[in-house]
Amino acid sequence: MARAAARSQRSSRPSQSQSQPRPSQSQRRIDDSDDEDMQDDDDGDEMVEGAGEEESSSTAELRRKANALVRYALFCEHKRMPLRREEFQKKAMGSNSRSFGRVFEMAQLTLKQTFGMEMVELQSKAALEKERTGVDEEQLEESRKATATKKKATTAGSKQYILRSTLDSTIIEYASQTIAEILDQELEDRDEEDENETLPQCYGSILSWSTADQLEPVGILYVILALILVSGRVISDTELRAHLKRLHLSSNVDINFDVKSTIPNNTQSLDNFLESLRRQGYIDQQIIGDAKKAKGPGKGKRVRSTQADNDSGIKYEWRWGVRAQSEIGEQGIAQFVAEFMVTREHEEDEDEEEGGSSRNRRRQDPQKKVEKMLDGIAKAAGGELAGLK
Amino acid sequence: MASTGDVRRLFLQSLLSRGIVSEALCKTLYAKCVEAVKAANDDLNIASADTDEAFDEVIKQLNVSLNDLDLEIKSTQDELNGKRSFALVNTKDDELAQMATDYTPAEIVFFKAIVDQIMLARNEAFSLSSMAALREVSNIKPKSNMTKTQAETVLASFVAKGWLLRSKRGRYSLSTRTLLELYPYLKSTYGDELLYCTICHEVVTKGMGCHRPNCQVRLHFHCFNLYRRRNSACPTCKIEWPRQATDDPLTAVGEAAVRDGDDGKRRVKARRTNGDEDEDEEMEADSSQPSQPSQPARSQRNKRGSKKKAVADSDEEEDEEEEDEEVPTQEDSPPPRRRSSRR
Ligand SMILES: [Zn+2]
Numbered sequence: 001m002a003r004a005a006a007r008s009q010r011s012s013r014p015s016q017s018q019s020q021p022r023p024s025q026s027q028r029r030i031d032d033s034d035d036e037d038m039q040d041d042d043d044g045d046e047m048v049e050g051a052g053e054e055e056s057s058s059t060a061e062l063r064r065k066a067n068a069l070v071r072y073a074l075f076c077e078h079k080r081m082p083l084r085r086e087e088f089q090k091k092a093m094g095s096n097s098r099s100f101g102r103v104f105e106m107a108q109l110t111l112k113q114t115f116g117m118e119m120v121e122l123q124s125k126a127a128l129e130k131e132r133t134g135v136d137e138e139q140l141e142e143s144r145k146a147t148a149t150k151k152k153a154t155t156a157g158s159k160q161y162i163l164r165s166t167l168d169s170t171i172i173e174y175a176s177q178t179i180a181e182i183l184d185q186e187l188e189d190r191d192e193e194d195e196n197e198t199l200p201q202c203y204g205s206i207l208s209w210s211t212a213d214q215l216e217p218v219g220i221l222y223v224i225l226a227l228i229l230v231s232g233r234v235i236s237d238t239e240l241r242a243h244l245k246r247l248h249l250s251s252n253v254d255i256n257f258d259v260k261s262t263i264p265n266n267t268q269s270l271d272n273f274l275e276s277l278r279r280q281g282y283i284d285q286q287i288i289g290d291a292k293k294a295k296g297p298g299k300g301k302r303v304r305s306t307q308a309d310n311d312s313g314i315k316y317e318w319r320w321g322v323r324a325q326s327e328i329g330e331q332g333i334a335q336f337v338a339e340f341m342v343t344r345e346h347e348e349d350e351d352e353e354e355g356g357s358s359r360n361r362r363r364q365d366p367q368k369k370v371e372k373m374l375d376g377i378a379k380a381a382g383g384e385l386a387g388l389k
Numbered sequence: 390m391a392s393t394g395d396v397r398r399l400f401l402q403s404l405l406s407r408g409i410v411s412e413a414l415c416k417t418l419y420a421k422c423v424e425a426v427k428a429a430n431d432d433l434n435i436a437s438a439d440t441d442e443a444f445d446e447v448i449k450q451l452n453v454s455l456n457d458l459d460l461e462i463k464s465t466q467d468e469l470n471g472k473r474s475f476a477l478v479n480t481k482d483d484e485l486a487q488m489a490t491d492y493t494p495a496e497i498v499f500f501k502a503i504v505d506q507i508m509l510a511r512n513e514a515f516s517l518s519s520m521a522a523l524r525e526v527s528n529i530k531p532k533s534n535m536t537k538t539q540a541e542t543v544l545a546s547f548v549a550k551g552w553l554l555r556s557k558r559g560r561y562s563l564s565t566r567t568l569l570e571l572y573p574y575l576k577s578t579y580g581d582e583l584l585y586c587t588i589c590h591e592v593v594t595k596g597m598g599c600h601r602p603n604c605q606v607r608l609h610f611h612c613f614n615l616y617r618r619r620n621s622a623c624p625t626c627k628i629e630w631p632r633q634a635t636d637d638p639l640t641a642v643g644e645a646a647v648r649d650g651d652d653g654k655r656r657v658k659a660r661r662t663n664g665d666e667d668e669d670e671e672m673e674a675d676s677s678q679p680s681q682p683s684q685p686a687r688s689q690r691n692k693r694g695s696k697k698k699a700v701a702d703s704d705e706e707e708d709e710e711e712e713d714e715e716v717p718t719q720e721d722s723p724p725p726r727r728r729s730s731r732r
Pocket residue numbers: 586587588589590591608609612
């Protein structure tokens with residue numbers, strides 16, 4: 001079933017809808033001009049490639065495999081699973097797995113030239129860990145730069161990739177906005193789809209994310225990420241659940257999925273939902289180091305499956321997972337929170353006015369408010385907000 | 390810096406993010422992609438594609454760039470309203486694509502079983518009652534632990550995602566999305582069952598057929614209407630046709646062709662073991678009787694006179710354990726007797 005890469009535009013949610021992070025943050029642009037100097041995301045195994053191969057036939061073979069990789073990347077993205085290099089190699093590379101580096105380069109070029117997309121390697125958990133515990137900010141900054149421009153540190157490689165747009169940020173921004181003509185057409189098409197009350201919302205943007213076969217209640221994910229962020233990038237399990245409870249999300253409340261999902265009754269418990277987010281790499285859970293195992297903050301033991309704090313005295317805490325770092329980004333979430341708050345305030349103002357309130361309060365420029373809010377979020381997070389990793 | 394090529398890149402991203410889109414929306418999207426790129430780089434001189442010819446050319450060129458990837462922007466007309474839709478589809482039915490669907494392997498097996506029953510439905514009915522669809526769960530091999538309740542959820546998901554249609558009568562049939570995106574699979578698996586429209590040459594699963602017994606003409610409703618405006622006789626056998634596609638004595642393709650009792654039986658297509666054999670063997674799946682002479686899948690043409698209202702689903706499903714003992718319906722024979730429940 002070939003609806004490829006429906007999620008590839010996660011970097012480009014409509015900014016109109018307040019429930020999504022803005023696209024501009026999450027977009028890393030690569031110009032057409034750098035088609036030639038492809039990043040070397042491989043740790044150099046292609047160097048060992050057999051020298052005695054027939055050039056022409058092997059090139060054709062590599063091209064075929066590169067095309068298979070492009071397809072695989074698009075399909076994985078559609079399924080919203082990271083592309084696992086190992087899995088691809090097993091499936092498609094056969095015995096010739098050493099040439100993966102070249103295949104990857106060719107595939108990357110095709111993705112960029114044909115689709116305006118690129119594969120981006122997710123950071124490994126180890127690298128994230130290092131980053132979060134490491135004190136050397138300068139070294140950190142350097143490695144971050146290195147990641148962005150050329151080679152990734154070997155330790156950072158997770159061998160898992162997601163797709164991201166390489167189009168100019170102006171284009172992405174434009175493509176994420178509601179355009180009246182598109183919205184009108186979407187609504188018209190929808191009207192003809194008689195009695196189908198389960199149609200996804202439409203937003204009238206060139207890049208749609210709502211009609212994708214999306215299953216997760218993405219709003220709740222963003223709220224969870226935001227809670228973690230403003231709690232200083234880590235939140236104890238107890239605290240997180242207390243916050244969620246205030247939002248009427250407690251362990252015994254079902255989270256509703258839409259009919260497109262195949263989850264029984266289209267609902268899932270909070271625990272299961274957290275677990276699936278954890279498995280997808282959006283959030284990460286650890287045991288808070290107890291007396292015996294403590295080796296310092298943030299070095300708690302990783303847990304296999306989602307646990308709630310319990311009587312045994314083991315405490316858990318939550319952080320962002322690798323996928324959230326690469327796909328949504330701290331700035332994206334902050335923007336989402338800020339815009340949501342500001343728009344809501346704005347609407348409340350309007351409601352008041354409609355309600356006959358004669359208060360003539362001078363309204364602050366919403367953009368300024370958003371910026372102020374972003375500053376506040378960065379402070380709460382405990383440091384400058386990171387873009388995409 | 391934005392370049393002219395970004396228009397087609399953005400357009401492809403747009404199609405990828407959407408799945409199936411109407412022709413009008415598709416054209417609007419392209420026009421807006423042009424504007425998006427112009428917004429990023431004012432100096433670019435990008436041709437718009439505001440004529441049909443120009444738009445066709447855009448699609449053609451995009452398909453050249455997608456060809457090596459076994460992807461294609463394909464379009465087809467909705468079988469019910471004749472509206473054209475576009476989608477970026479996979480043209481290869483390979484393992485990697487399979488594993489990349491967003492259903493579990495068990496759910497995909499279930500989906501394939503449903504498609505199988507739709508494709509093998511008698512009398513060109515190309516549809517399956519909801520109870521028969523649920524019953525497929527127990528026929529899945531290897532045995533699945535999917536419950537009927539879970540199967541209902543999964544079926545609803547197939548419908549919600551546009552893979553299956555569910556009619557007012559509660560019958561499942563193939564959607565435009567499935568006909569577009571799964572055509573390679575349908576073609577390789579049901580090459581003999583697929584019917585093609587004489588006018589537009591696309592697959593017909595809902596439409597009409599010429600009533601002359603051996604005439605192969607099948608048309609979509611919209612193609613029939615188009616053709617009938619200027620012609621009064623069958624394009625092949627020249628027999629006179631009535632005004633409407635649903636009028637007697639024309640035959641039906643789709644759920645109107647369902648006859649009493651058809652839903653009570655499963656059909657199983659014997660997979661060919663040697664390539665030379667070109668006759669489908671058909672068996673009653675659960676037959677506990679000595680097998681009846683086999684019947685070619687599609688030779689049997691439904692006569693208008695024997696068209697009956699579909700069997701109410703509930704009639705069929707009182708007893709799930711019930712073995713099917715029906716003898717395959719012979720042409721022109723009266724509708725099969727109702728089976729009696731053995732309990
Ligand atoms: Zn036709």
